[in-house]
Amino acid sequence: MECPACHSQTGFSQVEKWLDYRLMCCGECGLTFSDPMRSASQEYYEAGEPYGWHWAFDYFLGQGSGEGRTLLDVACGNGLFLAAAARRGYAGTGIDFNLDAIREAKEVHGVSDVHACTFQEFRQKYPERRFDVITSFHTLEHLEAPDAFIAELKTLLAPAGRLIVVVPNPERWQVRYRRNLGDYPPNHLTRWTAKSLQTLLTRNGLQITRTLTEKIEPHSASDVLQVARTVVSLQLATGVIARQKAEIGLGAASGNGSKQKRLAMLRRLASLKAPVTGALSYMLVPVLYPYLRRRKLEGEDLVVEAAQGSAL
Numbered sequence: 121m122e123c124p125a126c127h128s129q130t131g132f133s134q135v136e137k138w139l140d141y142r143l144m145c146c147g148e149c150g151l152t153f154s155d156p157m158r159s160a161s162q163e164y165y166e167a168g169e170p171y172g173w174h175w176a177f178d179y180f181l182g183q184g185s186g187e188g189r190t191l192l193d194v195a196c197g198n199g200l201f202l203a204a205a206a207r208r209g210y211a212g213t214g215i216d217f218n219l220d221a222i223r224e225a226k227e228v229h230g231v232s233d234v235h236a237c238t239f240q241e242f243r244q245k246y247p248e249r250r251f252d253v254i255t256s257f258h259t260l261e262h263l264e265a266p267d268a269f270i271a272e273l274k275t276l277l278a279p280a281g282r283l284i285v286v287v288p289n290p291e292r293w294q295v296r297y298r299r300n301l302g303d304y305p306p307n308h309l310t311r312w313t314a315k316s317l318q319t320l321l322t323r324n325g326l327q328i329t330r331t332l333t334e335k336i337e338p339h340s341a342s343d344v345l346q347v348a349r350t351v352v353s354l355q356l357a358t359g360v361i362a363r364q365k366a367e368i369g370l371g372a373a374s375g376n377g378s379k380q381k382r383l384a385m386l387r388r389l390a391s392l393k394a395p396v397t398g399a400l401s402y403m404l405v406p407v408l409y410p411y412l413r414r415r416k417l418e419g420e421d422l423v424v425e426a427a428q429g430s431a432l
């Protein structure tokens with residue numbers, strides 16, 4: 121066994137067993153990883169939640185104009201971030217394996233330079249392209265080979281390029297509040313700490329320039345509503361949905377017909393859940409607001425920024 125971040129071969133402790141996996145924690149760098157490192161099928165992601173807005177988008181776009189800079193967003197989804205980056209002046213490019221998301225990026229969000237392909241296919245098609253900024257939002261934790269992924273990103277960075285990697289914050293209030301099956305394999309294969317992510321990047325010859333986490337600072341009722349939605353959503357049958365999804369992802373559902381039936385059932389559950397979640401969330405806002413003002417909770421994003429350093 122080897123740690124996917126620091127390559128240590130000893131000093132692991134077993135955190136938990138889950139389905140066909142063991143969750144192991146590396147004593148050297150603090151990464152928790154699944155054994156085996158086996159990710160979900162594409163159908164799993166097709167049954168997934170819609171793409172949303174992340175705090176880290178605002179954080180990055182708040183740093184100033186991107187005029188004259190090229191940006192690659194890896195696993196860009198429906199292009200929400202790329203569209204916002206374009207408004208800040210960036211010349212944005214996106215890749216994602218999800219064909220529907222890429223279509224939405226073009227047709228709904230008006231992002232033209234997006235490609236439904238794998239990373240390797242993109243490199244083969246555009247061997248000369250390099251980017252001033254590369255962003256990766258909430259992708260690393262899904263990958264079977266995070267080290268190879270970072271090594272590939274580095275080859276696409278311009279000489280003075282910046283890499284921004286965002287993963288789930290291990291201290292986020294959501295996981296402290298309640299066990300979240302979305303944080304388990306086959307969805308998340310790794311749980312990163314600041315230290316383990318920094319280790320992964322420096323091992324790949326990058327220089328860490330900044331590390332920070334999101335803090336929940338409610339400025340308006342709609343900020344509080346976001347938190348309320350998550351609380352309600354976690355209370356409403358999420359465990360059932362996550363477990364079903366995990367089993368479909370592992371191919372545990374027998375036969376194609378049964379898999380289709382279960383996918384249809386999941387979609388029905390999700391559509392039933394939405395209006396109930398909405399109504400209950402509104403009722404929670406007045407209770408949550410004073411609490412959140414008092415206690416600054418940790419949010420979902422852990423951001424580590426790095427610059428292109430010398431090669432190893």
Ligand SMILES: [Zn+2]
Nearest residue numbers: 123126146149
């Ligand atoms: Zn390690």
